[in-house]
Amino acid sequence: MSDQNKEKMLELLSDRATFGLSDEEIAELARLEEEFPELNDDSFELAAASIAMLNLETDEPMPAHLRTKIAQDAENYFASRKAEAPAAETSPEKEEFQKTFTLEPRKSIWNWLGWAVAAFACIVLVVNIYRTNKQFEDYAAATTREIERLKQQIPTPTPPSNASREREQLLAKADVLQSTWGDFDAKNPKNIQGDVVWSNSEQKGFVRFRNLPVNDKTKEQYQVWIFDPNQKYPIDGGVFDANEAGEVVIPIDAKIKVLQPTMFAITAEKPGGVVVSPLEKVMAVAKVPA
Amino acid sequence: MSASQEDAEDAVQEIFVDVWKNAQRFDEAQSSETTFIAMIARRRLIDRLRYAKRRISTDSLEDIAAEPQNRADQQLQTSIEAKDAARALQLLRPEQRQVLQLSIVQGLSHQEISDATGIPLGTVKTHARRGLLQVREFLGMSSIGEAKGGTA
Numbered sequence: 001m002s003d004q005n006k007e008k009m010l011e012l013l014s015d016r017a018t019f020g021l022s023d024e025e026i027a028e029l030a031r032l033e034e035e036f037p038e039l040n041d042d043s044f045e046l047a048a049a050s051i052a053m054l055n056l057e058t059d060e061p062m063p064a065h066l067r068t069k070i071a072q073d074a075e076n077y078f079a080s081r082k083a084e085a086p087a088a089e090t091s092p093e094k095e096e097f098q099k100t101f102t103l104e105p106r107k108s109i110w111n112w113l114g115w116a117v118a119a120f121a122c123i124v125l126v127v128n129i130y131r132t133n134k135q136f137e138d139y140a141a142a143t144t145r146e147i148e149r150l151k152q153q154i155p156t157p158t159p160p161s162n163a164s165r166e167r168e169q170l171l172a173k174a175d176v177l178q179s180t181w182g183d184f185d186a187k188n189p190k191n192i193q194g195d196v197v198w199s200n201s202e203q204k205g206f207v208r209f210r211n212l213p214v215n216d217k218t219k220e221q222y223q224v225w226i227f228d229p230n231q232k233y234p235i236d237g238g239v240f241d242a243n244e245a246g247e248v249v250i251p252i253d254a255k256i257k258v259l260q261p262t263m264f265a266i267t268a269e270k271p272g273g274v275v276v277s278p279l280e281k282v283m284a285v286a287k288v289p290a
Numbered sequence: 291m292s293a294s295q296e297d298a299e300d301a302v303q304e305i306f307v308d309v310w311k312n313a314q315r316f317d318e319a320q321s322s323e324t325t326f327i328a329m330i331a332r333r334r335l336i337d338r339l340r341y342a343k344r345r346i347s348t349d350s351l352e353d354i355a356a357e358p359q360n361r362a363d364q365q366l367q368t369s370i371e372a373k374d375a376a377r378a379l380q381l382l383r384p385e386q387r388q389v390l391q392l393s394i395v396q397g398l399s400h401q402e403i404s405d406a407t408g409i410p411l412g413t414v415k416t417h418a419r420r421g422l423l424q425v426r427e428f429l430g431m432s433s434i435g436e437a438k439g440g441t442a
Contacts, residue, residue, distance in 0.1 A: 014419035018393040019400055020336035042329060046321045047426035049328035050375035051394045066299050070306050077310055 005032055009039050017044035075274075163249040167206040173199045177261065181209070181284040184265070192284045196264045198226075198252065205237075205252040207266065212242040212283065215268065222283065223273045224252055227263040231256070234265070239273040263287045301338055305331045320431055339397070378428035386421030389414055 009032040012025055021029060033040045170176060176199045183189045192212050198205030207224055215221060224237030238253030268281035308330045316326050379387050388407065392398045400418075404411045 010423075011415070011419055014422050015415065016336075017332075017422060018390070018418045020339070041320075042315075043320070043426050043431040044422055045329045045333060046325055046431045047375070047422055047429055048394050049325050049332050050321075050429060050431075051379065051390060051425060052332055053325065053328050054376055054379075054395065062302075063299070066302060069299070069303055073303055073307060074310070077307055 002035075006036055006039065008032060009036055013039070013044045017048040163206060163251055164247075166251070167197060167208065167249055170197055170199055170202065170204060170206065173202060175199055175201050177205075177288050179264065179286040179288050181266075181286050184282040184285045190283055192266075194247075194284075196252075196286045198258070198261055198264075198288075200258065200261075203254065203257060205254075207237075207250050207252060207264070209242065209248045209250075209266075209284075210246070212248055212266075214242050217241045217243075217271055219271070220268045220281075221271050221273060223267050223269045224250070225265045225267065226252070226254055226258055226261050227265070228258050228260050229262060230259040236273070237264070239269075261288055297338070301331075301335060304338075305334050308334055374429050375425060378425040381428065382421045382424055383417075385409065386417045386424070389417040390421045390425070393418055 009029065012021060012029040012032065015021060015025065016029065171178070176197055178195055178197045180195045181192050183191070190211075192209060194207070194209040194212070196205060196207045212222070221239045221241055223239050226235040226237050228235055235258060236255045238250075238255075240250045242248050264286045266283040266285075268283055305327075309327055312330055316323065321329070379390065382390070389403055389409070392403045392406065393400075398406065400411055400414050403409065403414045407414075409417070
């Protein structure tokens with residue numbers, strides 16, 4: 001029986017490498033792996049992979065947008081590995097927010113450049129890990145550091161000094177929307193005050209804050225998000241710093257046209273902003289009155 | 291092996307994540323980096339194909355089956371192992387070589403190979419397994435030598 005089982009396990013390993021296994025076969029292989037752990041290796045699949053490479057065409061470069069996606073995946077993956085903080089308490093509002101808060105790719109030239117370089121760095125590091133046979137944790141740490149370093153090279157847009165005056169002028173427009181900031185998580189109030197104003201006709205707006213903590217831009221920056229039901233994902237409204245103790249007025253830098261803003265949000269993110277927010281720090285939200 | 295550009299890009303993303311997850315399993319004594327990544331990529335693609343219940347078109351199975359069996363020699367060989375694999379394939383019995391090429395290179399299922407070649411289904415599996423065992427041994431990838439004798 002043992003020899004039969006061993007034979008069966010080799011058959012399944014071979015089938016897995018060439019054709020894949022059904023769910024039943026996967027379960028059977030798992031049982032046999034417990035009986036013959038010494039047979040459980042990758043050699044069949046490695047042999048099949050060697051044959052598969054005979055037909056491999058390598059002259060097609062990876063599309064830039066795919067590199068960007070992979071860099072994003074890398075950030076998420078290694079951030080999740082790194083994260084040790086316990087899961088935050090959830091509320092219906094927070095769950096809804098998180099469900100929709102998958103952010104679209106950033107489109108400004110600086111961010112594009114940053115991500116392109118970050119993507120390249122990730123790929124280089126992937127290759128490097130195999131060349132040097134470093135341990136996984138070293139690789140994760142190196143990748144995270146490299147992404148952080150590259151992001152810090154992305155310049156932060158400097159708000160114009162006349163933002164307050166322009167805000168006042170915008171308030172005179174007929175279609176201007178105005179809403180005040182509130183806490184996202186009532187159990188963890190941040191007591192940030194201020195408001196957001198936005199004009200669809202001008203495609204222009206400003207966020208204004210008091211009590212927004214001054215950030216260390218080498219560690220984190222604030223990011224504006226605009227929720228619009230016409231868009232699949234929240235619209236990136238730009239990255240900014242709260243570097244003044246008093247009132248802060250920042251122009252919104254919407255990356256695409258806003259049609260129907262329903263809510264604005266401010267998050268604290270890694271320097272340079274993020275593509276997908278980990279939602280670790282939602283500073284404030286401002287719902288637009290219906 | 292993927293059906294569309296979008297599917298292919300999704301698969302590439304998944305493969306990268308798989309590579310990161312499995313990085314610590316890489317053993318340079320057993321294979322090159324390229325082969326290791328190719329193995330992970332194949333594993334993911336096979337899973338995707340099975341879950342999606344997609345199959346490569348069988349419109350031209352006969353044409354595929356009739357391709358020259360030393361096609362490997364004409365391909366761009368991207369690694370030392372690929373070259374060795376080509377040599378290993380040439381050492382196989384013709385029917386074993388044909389089955390491995392149709393399954394691994396062309397992505398056909400057992401049944402599709404059987405339909406295309408007329409070889410009984412059980413024999414297709416046997417050819418694939420015995421051929422793969424020989425390739426594995428030729429490439430020095432086996433760490434389970436004690437089990438090989440009774441299966442070839």
